[in-house]
Amino acid sequence: MSIFFEVLIGGLLTGVMYALIALGFVMIYKASGVFNFAQGAMVFFAALTCVGLKDDLKLPLWLAILITMVVMVILSLLIERIVLRPLVNQHEISLFMATIGLSFFIEGVAQLMWGSTGRKLELGIEDVPIQALMDKWSISISQFDVFAALVCAILVGALALLFNKTKVGRALRAVADDHQASMAVGIPLHRIWVIVWSIAGFIALVAGLLWGSRNGVQFALTFVALKALPVLILGGFTSVPGAIVGGLIIGAGEKLAEFYIGPMVGGGIEGWFPYVLALLFLLVRPEGLFGEKIIRRI
Amino acid sequence: MIYREAGQFKTSYLGDTQIFPIKQDRYTMLALFAVAFIAVPLFVESQYVLSGILIPFLIFALAALGLNILTGYAGQLSLGTAAFMAVGAFASYNFMLRVPHMPLLLALALGGVMAALVGILFGLPSLRIRGFYLAASTLATQFFVIWCLTKVSWFTNNSSSGVITAQNMEILGFQFNTPVRKYLLVLSIVTALALAAKNMVRGSVGRSWMAVRDMDVAAEVIGFRLMRTKLTAFAVSSFYCGVAGALFAYAYLGTVEPEAYNLDLSFRILFMIIIGGVGSILGSFLGAAFIVLMPIFLNIMAHKFGLPTSVASNLELMVFGGLIVFFLIVEPHGLARLWQIAKEKLRLWPFPH
């Protein structure tokens, strides 16, 4: 039984990490209606830049993080200017495909700048089981995973505060609701987009650091981001709590499936299980758990 | 001067529905066919050009055609192209392996049919799901199908390494074992299928796809059956991808392995149709040519400037990504539209308007 809890909690914590990446998607989609396929590339880019600054240029971790943050803001500025603005009135599929192109571009740049070999990222928190839990219930839960969950909780809390209690947050919510109306009341749309993409960049950085120190910073990180898609499908593209719940479900679901069903069919289920789960879910509820129902008028 | 339509009148509706109504276009196409079918085999001696450029170009063009039918004409965004190619490859392989005296062309066709069936199955969600939700669910197809082909050992004939050597291609005793012969075989198949695609796209099935793409609610109201239209698109598209996948294994790689049909390949084919032009037969070919030639070009450039190959491959990512964004902003209909614009300018040349 304790094995079940171990796998479950491990899955939930992985799910928290997925949720982190999904949060970046939700931010951008909420505020600009763009499904940013490049979020994964941004995670990779942020992580790689940070590691590069720390290891290659021998900067202290906190400085590396700060500089990376600045870089992410610059990246957001560039993206808004070069990609988003010209495509503002196009079909959302065009914007989606543009972000696919963007993701390849960012991956290329990241590797060009810092090299293509995988890197190890040390955050100072080890991936060892928590002794107390180990002793009391003989459950092996990594303290790193718990740390990640805490970070995620703090981030979500901060985002909630931002959205609900600050002027900027109010502007973000207005833009998410109606672009035209918010422009009509004087909200600078383009600046808001830069802010949103920068926040998403920050989220990407956090996610990149956590994932990077867990799995190493390598190209495969971009594919982890793909896992965020089932998370979003489950949780809806516009809901922060949805991203969390979706992440938890996907994380737990994939680990449990791998553990219990995996051995029966030769393993490797994790690769497709979340997607099939999301697909089945979409058939029942095409808008996700928390998403908004789409009504089309003719 | 040269490119004038004046004096070319159509006297029947049948005449008006020709693929190349303008005489100059027809002659150009005939010349192109002459070069492709006759000049190239006679004069091109470089194995590399045949096996490394022309054959993959044709195969990818075929896959791009398939994806274009699904995404460009029918508007169903798909990220699972490579999976359908894999089905075609493995199905052809198993048919050739297990059915005695299975003719090559039939095996290829059956591979396509199997891919079409899988396409219909995984296309069913498109009846409920749209847009990038559908794209996300095609990822399920991509990952699941490849996993299946890797894990279920019957598909790989219980091969321990997972890599199978493709059988030799032969028709009635004639062996296709040289680059030139493989090239001609692939060329013939691709030409025939491209023609079929052009016919479908101009006919009422093509119109049904475009109607569903442009405004599916209105399409339903005027009598189109959404399910039939979408599933036909999935079936035909997957058939093309399946045949392309089989040719990929038999005429190019020489092996049948699941890893060759990964997500990266799906993205590549998507890039081909974006750059070449969505919703265009010509665009599929132009895009495929571009994606095949660009890495070679970049490699040559990198060599020239003494840069390591890793730089070249990263540049490739940047160039592809950047070009996607560029085309989507500047000319969403890709190279095909640029070609059309060039032809229109040519019609007026040397006059400005």
Added chain:
Amino acid sequence: MSSARKIGDVILKLDNISLRFGGVKALTDISFDVREHEIRAIIGPNGAGKSSMLNVINGVYTPQEGTISFNGKVRKDMNTHDAAEHGIARTFQNIALFTGMSVLDNIMTGRNLKMKANFIEQAFRLRRAQREEVENRKKVEEIIDFLQLQSVRKTPVSRLPYGIKKRVELARALAAEPSMLLLDEPMAGMNVEEKQDMCRFILDTNDQFGTTIVLIEHDMGVVMDISDRVVVLDYGKKIGDGVPDQVRNDPEVIKAYLGAH
């Protein structure tokens, strides 16, 4: 006023139609009928439920209550494909043309129910596919002549001016050779000349092909001029039903919609 036309029996009968979207009542207990070969107008202020009424008739919306009887068959709901197959065609308030295709192709889509060849026959241009394409092309050309669209037949519809687009939509609907045509504000946004042209086309359609026409229109002049009978809706309820003169002088209709004149 073409009184020379013979108006036939009732072909469409709506009984006690009620339509709700969640809490919003779009239509409440609407009943009226349409006779063959007549031109029936539906008028009323914005939001009265006119488009919803049309959507119910051809099956886009299913009413919660009430029945529709078309050509004798009574049904609670009609699905759009059946409606199309039984000869109901329509145009839309916001133009619903297929933006990726030319005028000719758009009108050809209207013929889709008449074309039976499957995709394989089309792929290899087998006899039936080829023959159908040419035959239907002939029919479509007749409509192009009828609506004077010859000069734009190969133009992509996205490039056309608004008035021409509306005409192409009408052509697409006519291509199906419908027995009943539903027109949703066919003259919205047109200038006087374009309106006159559209009026003429509608009347010609009714005259030459005998098509029954149900149209939503705001221009009172047009409505009073060309329709045989009028239904007036307001807030989803029917407040008037009769020949134009009757409706014009109905006090309730005047209060809700027409104003004093």
